[in-house]
Amino acid sequence: MKQAWMLGAAIAFAAPLFTVVPLAAADNAPRYTEEGRLQAPINYREWIYLTSGFNMSYAEAQPGAAAGSPSRFDNVFASPEAYRSFQQTGTWPDKTVLVLEVRAAGSNASINKQGHFQTGERFALEVHVKDVERFPGDWAFFGFTGDEPAKMIAMTAQCYSCHLQHGAVDTTFVQFYPTLLPIAEAKQTFRSRR
Numbered sequence: 001m002k003q004a005w006m007l008g009a010a011i012a013f014a015a016p017l018f019t020v021v022p023l024a025a026a027d028n029a030p031r032y033t034e035e036g037r038l039q040a041p042i043n044y045r046e047w048i049y050l051t052s053g054f055n056m057s058y059a060e061a062q063p064g065a066a067a068g069s070p071s072r073f074d075n076v077f078a079s080p081e082a083y084r085s086f087q088q089t090g091t092w093p094d095k096t097v098l099v100l101e102v103r104a105a106g107s108n109a110s111i112n113k114q115g116h117f118q119t120g121e122r123f124a125l126e127v128h129v130k131d132v133e134r135f136p137g138d139w140a141f142f143g144f145t146g147d148e149p150a151k152m153i154a155m156t157a158q159c160y161s162c163h164l165q166h167g168a169v170d171t172t173f174v175q176f177y178p179t180l181l182p183i184a185e186a187k188q189t190f191r192s193r194r
């Protein structure tokens with residue numbers, strides 16, 4: 001009898017712990033080296049897909065300028081915990097990690113005659129991290145060349161000013177993320193941006 005009571009007590013104590021501990025949140029939270037470099041989020045391809053931009057450019061078209069440059073796709077991913085939280089609140093929680101990878105566009109290979117597909121060549125891997133205790137503007141950018149930890153991009157870089165001025169939700173480009181845009185509009189977290 002005594003043992004059964006103890007078991008019951010143990011379950012009663014343990015149960016609330018399981019509901020409170022945010023196990024999943026720790027999994028894809030940003031991790032840093034001792035010098036403050038961000039560890040590459042190497043499993044980001046298992047995260048939630050937000051969009052693919054094709055040849056997006058932020059400058060007015062300049063005659064001749066784009067003609068020689070290769071076409072590119074960019075793919076955006078959010079950590080699953082951040083995505084789930086966005087669905088509830090319409091904005092990003094602390095420890096959000098967003099990834100943008102840039103890939104070359106191929107054409108005329110295999111059976112493809114028109115249009116473009118993505119190739120294995122990754123031009124860039126850029127990461128946007130929300131960590132309110134660590135970064136003065138809540139968010140910071142990092143650029144990776146391989147899987148080595150990356151230094152934070154200086155706050156004077158244009159990344160910060162463009163995202164701050166034009167990002168529709170909390171310095172991110174939700175206006176281009178079709179599954180998130182309606183949520184932000186419904187929750188009224190969407191700032192009208194151009």
Ligand code: HEC
Nearest residue numbers: 052053058098099100126127128141158159162172173176
């Ligand atoms: C002139 C504006 C502009 C500048 C400068 C800029 N970005 Fe962005 N960024 C965008 C747009 C637009 C998107 C949305 C891309 C899409 O829809 O495919 C984006 C998306 C991103 C994302 C995906 C998550 C998010 O925040 O929405 C990351 C990561 C990112 N940019 C990193 C960078 C980094 C790093 C730099 C600086 C080296 C930079 N950006 C500079 C406009 C800009």
